[in-house]
Amino acid sequence: MRLGVFCTYENPLDDYVKCFQAQTRLVQHVESLGFEEAWVAEHHFNPDAASPSILVLxxxxxxxxxxxRLGSAAVLLPFRNPxxxxxxxxxxxxxSGGRFDFGVAKGGPFPLQNKHFHADKDVSRDMTIEALELIERLFAEEEVTFSGQYYQVESVRLAPKPLQNPMPVWIATTTPEAIRYAAKKGIGVMGGSPFPLQKVVDIVxxxxxxxxxxxxxxxxARFYFAAPTREQALAEAQPFIARFSERMRGIFMAQGKGPGFDADGVIARSLIGSYDEVIAxxxxxxxxxxxxxxxxxxxSLDADKNLKTLTDFARIIRPALAPSASVA
Known part of the structure; x- marks a missing residue:
């Protein structure tokens, strides 16, 4: 099991400069600890998750x-030109010298994204699959002519081509149809932090x-904070999780989907607790x-404490996991 970080560019200080600096420092820090991967999420119109320009970041x-290795988790294809x-x-x-992992998705339950990017949520999954097929052909073929329901190109030659051939591809989805599509194409799958473990098992x-x-x-991906005691870990993580849960609850309530994203439930599905609890x-x-x-x-809402708890995972928790999880 490889180890990575999931970056959502949270912005608790409402200072985008400090937000970008903190996330850069975090990625450089985990690289020094031997983490193998860093993935960046794409969010729009959200000052608490300041990562709309995912490919720039x-x-x-x-x-x-x-x-x-650096991954996109994920490029929201219906909102972009493929x-x-x-x-x-x-x-x-x-x-990056061939260190890129290309993750894609249709966009989550955020109606403002679909509204402002003029992407009908009822067809966004089909748009994602069609755009991905076009992109993979552009990577692999010298010249591409493509005629789909949503995208048409004629005699396009991609320049430059990726260094990796083939380009590693992932898709974030819970829909059985899309999972089966990914399996038949050999595309990897991504699971989000709030997903219950059983849902992840069902995807696999x-x-x-x-x-x-x-x-x-x-x-x-999993929310994470470990400390010597569970009480210490909860004291640090609860404000962050409460902020996240309140934001998601508002989005779901506005769509008539019920409250959802109970903070205690999110914590129960996270790697939050004492070192021994997180190991288990x-x-x-x-x-x-x-x-x-x-x-x-x-x-944590404190950038320095995030660095410290990631150090703890590398030095205390990772060595206690299965041998395949050890740093080479």
Whole structure:
């Protein structure tokens, strides 16, 4: 199991400069600890998650890191021109020396995104699949002519091409149809921090049933904060989780979907507690879901404490996990 971080560019100080600086420092810090991956989320119109220009941020991180792999979690394809996405991804892959992992999604339950980017939520999944098919052809073929329901191109030659061939691809989804599509195409899957573990297990089982013997390459994100005692961990993580849960609850209530995202429930589905508790939780994830990568989303509003708890994971928790989780 590889170890990574999940970056949402949280902005508790309402200071975008400090927010970007803190996330850069976090990625550089975990690289020094031997973490293998750093993934960046895409959010729009949200001052608490300041990462709308995900590919710009990843290009910056490519220039200030050397070994850690960088992933998009995920590029929201219905909101973008697929040719430009292909050009940007290829450029980042070259700038990073072939360290880029290309994750895509249709966009979450955020209606303002669909409204302002003129992407009907009822067809956004189909748009995502079609855009991804076009992008993968642009990566692989010398010249592409494509005629789909949403995208049409004629005699397009992508320049530059990615350094990696093929480009590693992931999709964030819980829909069985999309999971089966990913399995048949050999595309990896991503699981979000709030997902219950059983839902993650169901995703993996659906994937393996559709493509026996194919590795789902699960990249699983989890909110994380560990301390010597559970009380210390909760005292630090609860304000962060409460802020997240309140924001998500408002979005769901506005759509008539009920409250959802209860803070206590989110904590129960997270890696939050004493060192021994987090070790036990991580072992359960390994045993039941067998992720290729566990992505930690540090759950403190204090940037320095996030660095400290990630150091604790590398030095205290990771060595106690299965041998495959040890730093090489």
């Amino acid at each position: 990843l290009a910056w991180l490519a220039g200030v890191t050397k070994t850690i 040719i430009q996405v292909a050009e940007d991804v290829a450029s980042i892959d070259i700038l 089982e659906t994937y393996r049933a559709a493509a026996p013997g194919v590795d789902p390459r699960l990249a699983l 939780q991580a072992r359960e994830i390994q045993a039941r879901a067998a992720p290729r990568a566990l992505l930690l989303k540090p759950a």
